[in-house]
Amino acid sequence: MQxxxxxxxxxxxxxxxxxxxxxxxxxxxxxxxxTLALRFTKNREDAEEIAQDCFVKAYxxxxxxxxxxxxxxxxxxxxxxxxxxxxxxxxxDVQSLDAEGVLPKVENRVSDLNxxxxxxxxxxxxxxxxxxxxxxxxxxxxxLFYQGEQSLEEIGQALGMEVNTVKVKLHRARHxxxxxxxxxxxxxxRELL
Amino acid sequence: xxxxxxxxxxxxxxxxxxEQRELTGQLIKSDPLYRQVYNECNxxxxxxxxxxxxxxxxxxxxxxxxxxxxxxxxxxxxxxIDRRIIFGIAGFFLFTITALLVVLFYQIDWTQTTGFKxxxxxxxxxxxxxxxxxxxxxTFFFVDIIIGLYLLDGFLRKKLKSx
Numbered sequence: 001m002q003x004x005x006x007x008x009x010x011x012x013x014x015x016x017x018x019x020x021x022x023x024x025x026x027x028x029x030x031x032x033x034x035t036l037a038l039r040f041t042k043n044r045e046d047a048e049e050i051a052q053d054c055f056v057k058a059y060x061x062x063x064x065x066x067x068x069x070x071x072x073x074x075x076x077x078x079x080x081x082x083x084x085x086x087x088x089x090x091x092x093d094v095q096s097l098d099a100e101g102v103l104p105k106v107e108n109r110v111s112d113l114n115x116x117x118x119x120x121x122x123x124x125x126x127x128x129x130x131x132x133x134x135x136x137x138x139x140x141x142x143x144l145f146y147q148g149e150q151s152l153e154e155i156g157q158a159l160g161m162e163v164n165t166v167k168v169k170l171h172r173a174r175h176x177x178x179x180x181x182x183x184x185x186x187x188x189x190r191e192l193l
Numbered sequence: 194x195x196x197x198x199x200x201x202x203x204x205x206x207x208x209x210x211x212e213q214r215e216l217t218g219q220l221i222k223s224d225p226l227y228r229q230v231y232n233e234c235n236x237x238x239x240x241x242x243x244x245x246x247x248x249x250x251x252x253x254x255x256x257x258x259x260x261x262x263x264x265x266x267x268x269x270x271x272x273x274i275d276r277r278i279i280f281g282i283a284g285f286f287l288f289t290i291t292a293l294l295v296v297l298f299y300q301i302d303w304t305q306t307t308g309f310k311x312x313x314x315x316x317x318x319x320x321x322x323x324x325x326x327x328x329x330x331x332t333f334f335f336v337d338i339i340i341g342l343y344l345l346d347g348f349l350r351k352k353l354k355s356x
Contacts, residue, residue, distance in 0.1 A: 017266045017351075023258055034249040048249055055257045056264070063267060127244055146241045152208065171202055178237060 007071040014062055026055055029072060032148055033079055039139035040083035042132055050086055054078045069157055076144060076158040087136065130180035138173035145170055197227060201234045 005013070005024065013021035033054055038047035057078055065074055131139050137159075144150045144158060156166045203209040204217040220227040300314070 015267045019258075019261060019266055022261055023254055026254060026257060030249055030253060031246040034253070035247040038247050044247075044250075047247075048253065051249060052253070052257050052260070056260050059261050059264060059267075123240065124244055127240060131244075142241065146238075147244060147246055152206070167206075167208060170206075171199060174202065174237065175198075177241070181240075 008067065011062060011065065011071065014059070022059055025071075029075055030055070032072075033075065035147060036076060036079050036140060036143055037083055039131065039143050040087060040136045046086065046090075050079070050082050054082050057082065070154065072148065073150060073154045073157050076148065076150070077160070080140065080159055083136070083140075126181060126184050130177055130184055133180050134173065134176055137169065138176055141166065141169050141173045142177060197230050198234070201227070201230050204231075205234055205238065 005021075007025065007028065010021045010025040010028075014025065030051065034047055034051045037050040037054070038044065041047045041050060054075065058075055061078075065071065131142060134142070140159070141155060144155045145152075150158065152163050152166045152170070155161075155170075156163045159166065161169070200209070200213070200217050201221075204214060204221075207214075209217065217227070221231045222228075
């Protein structure tokens, strides 16, 4: 659904006292904020809690937002700090998590889809599985770059890092992700045989 | 990560210099190894870019908005307070303080050499009964009620609009 107002217009409405405009602003960003939170927590319930907290925090500090960066970049920096605080609190061991619970259960809906969709969904399941096996920082960089369509500078702003650090992190994250995808696919092929 | 892969990623991300870009572009065309890595990186990019974003639960927006509704509404000070009012109040206080100081210094007996003699100041007698009669009090309450009704009307209109 295309919103008729831009981020800036909606922000101005909210700052003018129109709370309902915040629901529209949230609709524009909630899917990505939730996806990003999920990359850190690997758990839907926790990710939803973090995403909700982020939107409430963003609302409270909306009057401190200056238009020097994109609203999405500012929002993702809130997601990053909130998720990091959450992880520190929970002392989450990302390696011990069962990734199966996180992935969408597309296998159960296979009969409703055509061959191309099945292939696409299967690919996505493998890639999501591989991303979930990455460290939270790597997964966040990959998600921000590919799904959030953020530039290296914007990712740097959101994560509080230098552009060169982000560049190196992105290279490494891609390399690790490639390895994970290859491992998963290799494992799946072996299982099929 | 090997050098070829790094160069290709820089080429695809556009983070290399113009010279490097031109050189890598030529190598992709002429060197089969570069072309192979380039194709691999391109496939990786399309694969990862195609991932769908996750959808939060149906009640997500409702839950957030319930929490937002408990928060006070934003209203920037700029829209609440006109700058002219702030300057007016500041000017009034500055004028009062200056006038008081002028009167004070004017009344000091500078010829006195020993000790400090505080200037005499007698408050003029004000007959309050002359001003606070029943007509004044009735008018005061009437104006108050009008202002109160006006504010209540504004508040109810805002509430209806937000619903």
